[in-house]
Amino acid sequence: MTTTPAVLTDDLRGADFYHYEALLSHEERAILLKARAFLRDAVKPLINEHWKKGEFPVELVERFRGSGLTALPYEGYGAHRPAASHLLGGMLAMEMSRVDASVATFFGVHDGLSFYSVLTGGDREQRERWLPAMASMEKIGAFALTEPLGGSDVSGGMRTTAERRGDTWVLNGAKRWIGNATFADHVVVWARDVDDNQVKGFVVEKGTPGFVPVKIEGKIALRIVQNAEITLTDVRVPEADRLQNISSFRDVAEILRFTRSGVAWQALGVMIGAYELALAYARERRQFGRPIAGFQMVQDLLVKCLGDITASWGMLVQLARLQDQGVFRDEHSALAKGFTTSRMREVVAAAREIFGGDGIVLDHDVARFFADAEALYSYEGTRQMQTLIVGKSITGQSAFV
Template identity: 55%
Template sequence: MPLTPLASDFYGFEAKLRPHEQDALAALRDWLDAEVRPVVDEAWERAEFPHQLLPAFHRHPVFGMQWEETAAFENSALYRGWVALELARVDASIATYVGVQNGLAMGAIGVAGSPEQRAEWLPPMARGEVLGAFGLTEPLSGSDSAQGLRTVARRDGDDWILDGEKRWIGNATFADVVVIWAKSAEDGQVKGFLVRTDAPGWSATKIERKQSLRIVQNADIRMEGVRVPESMRLQRANSFRDTAAVLRLTRAEVAWAAVGNSIGAYEAALRYAGERVQFGKPIASHQLVQDLLARMLGNITASIAMCTRVSEMLDEGVQADEHAALAKAYATSRMRETVAWAREAMGGNGIVLDYGAARAFADAEALYSYEGTREMNTLIVGRAVTGTAAFV
């Protein structure tokens, strides 16, 4: 299936994808437009996850593409970035589901699991037979997770006993297994555990009344004496550095998702501008509306350029924390501007789901904050350029 370039890819960055990657992206785009786009507004309004989409979704080359156990074909970080963009262009919550299942949960196993754990878990997770989540953030610990984790793991013979709470854990209400990061009572280091959600002492409660990413099923998790065998401890997760290695892989893809959310809002505004008639002509012919559209397109184009280079650096093996951090901070900041301008171009209709900008406008706030706030990411960049840490 040939890939029709997005008009919002103004400088043609999609052409950097290899032909087989373009074909896979075209098939994904066609499926998203046909099957996902028609249901997301209602799902967002009801704060429900469209589980009926998952069997077909997991047949697309999206999940596990960075691991040899599950890669459907040879692919690049640039392709995986465009997948994140394409998903968020249709719905940022669906992109977040993939970010959790594929990037965080499978990523933790891929980065920190033993060869045996990778072989056991990654293939069924890629097929959607096992759904996962990633439990790092806590009610009292977000940006300070490196030092502030309160969830404790205590060794008890061949098992570990976990006690603590987690918050904002996406997919956790329906996940089969959750990667839980806890501080060891033995050595004080952060370790990772694969915890089955039917374990005694485990509970996950959906967070209600959200106004952003409403389709994502975030949960508060409570663990009271949850027993986990040593075989379910991620064997190569021995400190927070290993946790950070997982986040490093996913942070750049959040930047790509921010670009996708921007594009979704921009495309909706562009369509609206061509259809909405005021003073006897489409508002697309008004100078102020064209100015808003040009500003949106400039933000999108600059962000694609930055994300493209960051993904190329990952493929080249030279991407560092600060590179992904700058892309995430920049792309999400420009996204915030872009979705606001898209809503502005629609006037009052911009706050109604039917016109395409309202959902992107609301969802932008969550993308702006998760996987490291703008402030935390700028501190990572600041440490790199000055040689001095200023986190506290």
């Protein structure tokens, strides 16, 4: 692997204590630095006001279209470039969450869950029909798996049904916590075929009769993300819009294996964002005639944060290598997601503590990181579910109920 020199001079140097960015090639690091500047200049100034209102900054979609940052993990279908390494892809997800976890989640739903579902589940005609517009963000996607009365049991307890009638499928049921669903151009909906009891995927276009997304209000985390509860009442979808390469929940699990690692990188970004804020505040805030950065207990909190960041980053670097080598398994992404999101909780709590009373107001940003961490801790599988995946792998015994 071609690497850059291990001496870094940009503003992430404090968090990148072991110089993990130096593992990127010169070309990859140029992309990362471009993304960092774009997120700082185009995204960060918009976030707090929209987070406070619970609104998505729609103007960001247009800005992302010209950023060159869409569809980086993929080759072809409008990307016009070789696919990025998983290390670069992960660091880009990290970079987005370092600024805002909601924007990273929006991107992860569209560019990860939805795009990857069509890429792996669609046939050639479907990929050519949908993916170029998704790669350019002319069309925005969503991914509807979770249901109101189900969570981790979705593989065997999916209540949304699909019934084939000639060349048309009729969908009935409900979905919940579906990011981007209030404005997405199409939503990948997962439903259980009543004939063979297997899960299948359907691309449902915006405005289809019987498909009703309603925004979930009152969230305390990821307030910018437009999560919806969707009701499906006799929604008719042509056979041509059923993902042809999906035949069971095993195929869905393959998609989640890919995207779950992205959540781990997002958790790392949240840690870095909160840590950087706390470190800067500790240097500036004065008590008893000197900066609180010189107090032993503040340094203890900061070093614990840096240790959690460094350990998580090292794990994710090796995870990316396993992905690039094609030996990446469910238990690898499960361990990473469970570990990093747990460490993230510790880091954002410590960062908020360093701010004292200032840590509970939006003005200083750390309150947003503290709140948003709770959503990342839960979505795409709780820590307990990741534990059971890894536990089965290392013991050979399934503890799932």
